[in-house]
Amino acid sequence: MNFTKHYDVIVAGAGMAGIAAALETARSGLRTALVEKTVFPGGLATSGLVYFYLPICDGYGRQVNFGIAEELLHVSYQCGPGEVPANWRQSTFEKPLGRYRVDFSPAAFILALDYLLTEANVDIWYDTLICQTIVESNRAVGLEVENKSGRGGLRASIIIDATGDGDVCFRAGCPFDEETNKTTLWAMQASLERAREAVAKNDGTRLMYFHQIGSEGKEIQGDIKSKTYPWKGTDGRSVSNFLLKGRSLLREHYEKMRGKGQRRQDLFPVTLPAMAQFRTTRAIRGRFTLMAGMAGQRFEDSIALAADWRKRGSVWEIPYGCLIPSVTGLITAGRCISSVGDAWEVTRSIPIAAHTGQVAGISARLSIAQNRTPDTLPITDLHAELRQKQMPYHLADLAPQDEK
Numbered sequence: 336m337n338f339t340k341h342y343d344v345i346v347a348g349a350g351m352a353g354i355a356a357a358l359e360t361a362r363s364g365l366r367t368a369l370v371e372k373t374v375f376p377g378g379l380a381t382s383g384l385v386y387f388y389l390p391i392c393d394g395y396g397r398q399v400n401f402g403i404a405e406e407l408l409h410v411s412y413q414c415g416p417g418e419v420p421a422n423w424r425q426s427t428f429e430k431p432l433g434r435y436r437v438d439f440s441p442a443a444f445i446l447a448l449d450y451l452l453t454e455a456n457v458d459i460w461y462d463t464l465i466c467q468t469i470v471e472s473n474r475a476v477g478l479e480v481e482n483k484s485g486r487g488g489l490r491a492s493i494i495i496d497a498t499g500d501g502d503v504c505f506r507a508g509c510p511f512d513e514e515t516n517k518t519t520l521w522a523m524q525a526s527l528e529r530a531r532e533a534v535a536k537n538d539g540t541r542l543m544y545f546h547q548i549g550s551e552g553k554e555i556q557g558d559i560k561s562k563t564y565p566w567k568g569t570d571g572r573s574v575s576n577f578l579l580k581g582r583s584l585l586r587e588h589y590e591k592m593r594g595k596g597q598r599r600q601d602l603f604p605v606t607l608p609a610m611a612q613f614r615t616t617r618a619i620r621g622r623f624t625l626m627a628g629m630a631g632q633r634f635e636d637s638i639a640l641a642a643d644w645r646k647r648g649s650v651w652e653i654p655y656g657c658l659i660p661s662v663t664g665l666i667t668a669g670r671c672i673s674s675v676g677d678a679w680e681v682t683r684s685i686p687i688a689a690h691t692g693q694v695a696g697i698s699a700r701l702s703i704a705q706n707r708t709p710d711t712l713p714i715t716d717l718h719a720e721l722r723q724k725q726m727p728y729h730l731a732d733l734a735p736q737d738e739k
């Protein structure tokens with residue numbers, strides 16, 4: 336090894352889940368490493384240009400997510416445009432637009448996140464790839480990483496897998512579920528037309544907009560009904576082909592626009608995603624798996640609520656078991672928790688990734704304090720912490736719904 340370092344907690348991946356987890360543990364005084372293979376914090380939300388912080392309310396004016404998930408929503412527009420709809424409590428919109436949500440600038444969010452993480456004393460390792468999980472007697476004790484210094488070993492009492500792809504659990508030998516992906520590309524673009532609109536309306540936010548391929552049923556490859564799409568985010572070759580396909584479709588789009596008389600200096604891409612925009616890659620097979628049909632179901636070990644961004648009034652409880660993989664010393668958060676099918680559509684959103692990230696951080700902290708691992712942590716202890724932080728985890732804890 337070219338270098339080694341010891342921590343209380345290592346958080347793998349600096350997406351929304353990893354950031355929330357690292358903030359939680361570092362703010363409580365634990366020596367926390369945050370390891371990220373790109374050079375940015377935020378994961379898909381920033382490097383992936385996914386700039387819609389989906390709702391943290393149920394669509395009937397009831398707030399569902401609190402804590403760091405709510406804090407990060409507000410941090411997302413600290414250095415740039417974006418605001419919460421003033422009337423979200425009175426929202427009558429079926430779509431998420433009028434709910435407690437925000438559109439943000441990925442670049443502005445990155446600047447704010449760097450500051451937040453540094454202030455909390457998180458030891459950030461950017462440009463550092465996690466290559467292997469060090470497992471001793473079925474317990475994860477560290478990570479092998481690779482960066483400009485060479486190969487390194489980071490060790491910790493608890494490791495949080497927030498890689499979105501479940502890389503740490505996968506490398507530790509944990510079983511997982513996976514899904515294929517449709518062709519997608521979201522790119523930020525600039526246009527003279529939008530610039531004119533911005534000036535006419537005296538509103539700079541109109542300059543920030545994007546072109547999507549795939550997301551609205553256009554140019555999708557594969558069978559939409561059965562969801563047998565061609566791309567696998569867990570296959571190295573497929574990842575490259577997915578990226579090439581999306582970008583070639585985007586190139587063709589601009590060529591088509593030029594064919595329609597649009598001058599190349601008046602409409603052009605300005606930023607492309609710096610990570611592959613896969614929605615679903617690996618979901619660890621946890622102690623419990625959340626799946627279709629479980630919306631509104633009560634789970635005694637629920638640790639979070641997740642409002643369905645597609646459907647107002649639909650709220651899910653997320654059991655703690657979804658965060659617990661088969662190898663001990665590990666806990667997961669975000670896009671790679673044990674959640675499949677329709678449930679995955681809900682749990683993989685930005686606010687829920689942040690929420691499960693904070694819960695994983697709390698669990699790591701309590702586990703260290705009790706000299707145990709997250710899989711043996713009494714749920715009553717976790718619930719006591721969540722209540723103290725005023726983070727509801729059962730539907731019954733929410734105020735009655737004001738039906739409209």
Ligand SMILES: Cc1cc2nc3c(=O)[nH]c(=O)nc-3n(C[C@H](O)[C@H](O)[C@H](O)COP(=O)(O)OP(=O)(O)OC[C@H]3O[C@@H](n4cnc5c(N)ncnc54)[C@H](O)[C@@H]3O)c2cc1C
Nearest residue numbers: 348350351352372378379387389465498499612669670685
């Ligand atoms: C096209 C698309 C549209 C979407 N639309 C929305 C939307 O409008 N609103 C919304 O809320 N959600 C949306 N989502 C979902 C949402 O963006 C993500 O699911 C969420 O941001 C996931 O956060 P995460 O922290 O769990 O994972 P990620 O954002 O994937 O973060 C994981 C981090 O870990 C790092 N990492 C991974 N492997 C390694 C490794 N081996 N070593 C070191 N670092 C590693 C990655 O670089 C990344 O920074 C969309 C997703 C896609 C793809």
